[in-house]
Amino acid sequence: MSTVEVPRGVPLDRPNPFDPSPQLTRLRETRPISRMIFFPDEHEGWLITGHEQVKKVLADTRFSSSSTFQRSPVDSPFLPKQLKEFPVEPGMFIRMDPPDHTRLRRKLTGVFTVKRMKVLEARVAEIVNQHLDELAASPKPADLVEKFALPVPSMVICELLGVPYEERAEFQTRSHKMLSFSTQPEERMASIKEIQEYILGLAKQKRAEPTDDLLSDLTQDDDLEPAEMGGIGFLLLVAGHETTANMLGLGTFALLEHPEQLEILRDDPELMPKAVEELLRYLSIIHLGARRIAAEDIEFEGHLIKKGDSVSISVAGANRDPNKFDDPDTLDVRRTATGHVSFGHGVHQCLGQQLARIEMRIGFEALLRRFPGLRLAVDPSEVPLRTDMAIYGVHKLPVTW
Amino acid sequence: MKIKADREVCVGAGMCVLTAAELFDQDDDEGRVLVLQPEPHPDQVAAAREAVELCPSGALSLEEG
Ligand code: SF4
Numbered sequence: 001m002s003t004v005e006v007p008r009g010v011p012l013d014r015p016n017p018f019d020p021s022p023q024l025t026r027l028r029e030t031r032p033i034s035r036m037i038f039f040p041d042e043h044e045g046w047l048i049t050g051h052e053q054v055k056k057v058l059a060d061t062r063f064s065s066s067s068t069f070q071r072s073p074v075d076s077p078f079l080p081k082q083l084k085e086f087p088v089e090p091g092m093f094i095r096m097d098p099p100d101h102t103r104l105r106r107k108l109t110g111v112f113t114v115k116r117m118k119v120l121e122a123r124v125a126e127i128v129n130q131h132l133d134e135l136a137a138s139p140k141p142a143d144l145v146e147k148f149a150l151p152v153p154s155m156v157i158c159e160l161l162g163v164p165y166e167e168r169a170e171f172q173t174r175s176h177k178m179l180s181f182s183t184q185p186e187e188r189m190a191s192i193k194e195i196q197e198y199i200l201g202l203a204k205q206k207r208a209e210p211t212d213d214l215l216s217d218l219t220q221d222d223d224l225e226p227a228e229m230g231g232i233g234f235l236l237l238v239a240g241h242e243t244t245a246n247m248l249g250l251g252t253f254a255l256l257e258h259p260e261q262l263e264i265l266r267d268d269p270e271l272m273p274k275a276v277e278e279l280l281r282y283l284s285i286i287h288l289g290a291r292r293i294a295a296e297d298i299e300f301e302g303h304l305i306k307k308g309d310s311v312s313i314s315v316a317g318a319n320r321d322p323n324k325f326d327d328p329d330t331l332d333v334r335r336t337a338t339g340h341v342s343f344g345h346g347v348h349q350c351l352g353q354q355l356a357r358i359e360m361r362i363g364f365e366a367l368l369r370r371f372p373g374l375r376l377a378v379d380p381s382e383v384p385l386r387t388d389m390a391i392y393g394v395h396k397l398p399v400t401w
Numbered sequence: 402m403k404i405k406a407d408r409e410v411c412v413g414a415g416m417c418v419l420t421a422a423e424l425f426d427q428d429d430d431e432g433r434v435l436v437l438q439p440e441p442h443p444d445q446v447a448a449a450r451e452a453v454e455l456c457p458s459g460a461l462s463l464e465e466g
Binding site for chain 2: 058059102105106109110111112113114115338339343344345346347349350351353354357
């Protein structure tokens with residue numbers, strides 16, 4: 001009885017900047033497990049949009065992260081035109097399955113515990129305040145992405161890793177290229193290689209003269225090949241740049257467009273941890289979703305997912321599922337939004353999530369306190385949206401105060 | 402009721418500590434789960450259930466009774 005067509009790629013249109021594509025919503029309503037066409041070879045794989053189903057796929061390691069054949073969930077040059085084997089690069093543990101994944105991830109989990117992140121809070125607050133001082137002193141209107149949302153998480157991850165912050169422009173441009181749908185495959189691969197080489201060069205220095213940072217610690221680990229370390233450093237550096245930055249940028253936009261929610265939050269800053277979870281749920285910035293490949297034939301809720309089938313997971317679909325969240329399309333900073341899948345689920349669930357939470361709590365709290373008159377400096381329709389990027393958000397957010 | 406944690410399965414995401422800091426901690430080395438209180442008080446049972454549900458790796462479970 002379904003009237004929704006098989007989608008060609010993940011639907012990414014955004015009539016409302018904060019809501020997922022209406023097609024995605026219709027799909028979840030009619031069939032939370034749907035077929036979907038992947039590129040470049042028109043492979044008919046699967047798109048999973050229901051909350052329960054998304055969690056199940058992510059928790060099931062028969063859905064492999066080590067995609068031997070990578071296909072693109074969007075029709076763009078984003079990935080190479082020929083279906084070809086992608087060797088998983090050393091250290092890139094997000095594209096590995098256990099036990100390789102486990103071995104590498106364990107080298108990092110100790111650094112990102114809830115406790116360790118608490119210790120970092122004071123430093124994060126300093127970085128936040130420093131950027132807000134600069135924002136306050138700059139001419140109005142100002143771009144909140146450039147002045148605040150991007151530099152804060154960049155500086156935090158650079159310090160944690162031991163990457164000189166002054167060199168950020170170099171890899172910020174490359175990381176941007178890497179994640180843009182319009183980048184040609186060769187250029188994308190080149191950007192990846194350049195960031196990796198940069199990290200490897202830095203690691204060489206740190207091995208000789210270790211300093212007090214994560215990269216130095218990793219270089220002292222005899223169990224890690226240098227190339228693996230390069231891969232790990234690359235992942236952390238890129239992840240630390242584009243994710244939290246977009247939550248801060250798009251999150252501020254969302255709050256400014258929901259003044260009653262902003263009011264509630266200003267009246268009761270204690271609500272901030274809840275508000276952060278709710279913004280994570282409501283905005284679901286990983287709008288391209290996660291990808292898996294069936295490593296064997298899998299019977300899945302009445303469907304046969306064949307070995308080799310590509311599976312695309314919709315974070316936004318799951319986070320707006322009314323079977324999980326009441327009134328899911330309403331932003332409500334007072335609700336308990338735990339159980340959202342914005343950090344994923346399963347063994348690959350985001351390693352840096354506790355750091356991200358701290359940056360958002362401190363960042364939003366200080367921003368709202370320091371700029372009680374914060375408002376958009378352009379019409380909301382003029383805010384450039386990142387529909388063309390693997391991680392959704394705003395390219396710019398012109399604000400005044 | 403007893404909380405069981407499989408440290409081999411744990412991926413150190415810290416959701417348990419975030420959900421119920423009285424019941425869980427993570428070790429300093431690898432960030433793997435430590436159960437502080439294997440037998441939760443009646444008023445901690447809801448938090449324990451939530452932690453089990455939110456654990457991404459399936460490392461946590463509850464033994465009823
Ligand atoms: S939530 Fe699960 S995976 Fe994460 S630290 Fe706790 S037990 Fe380990």
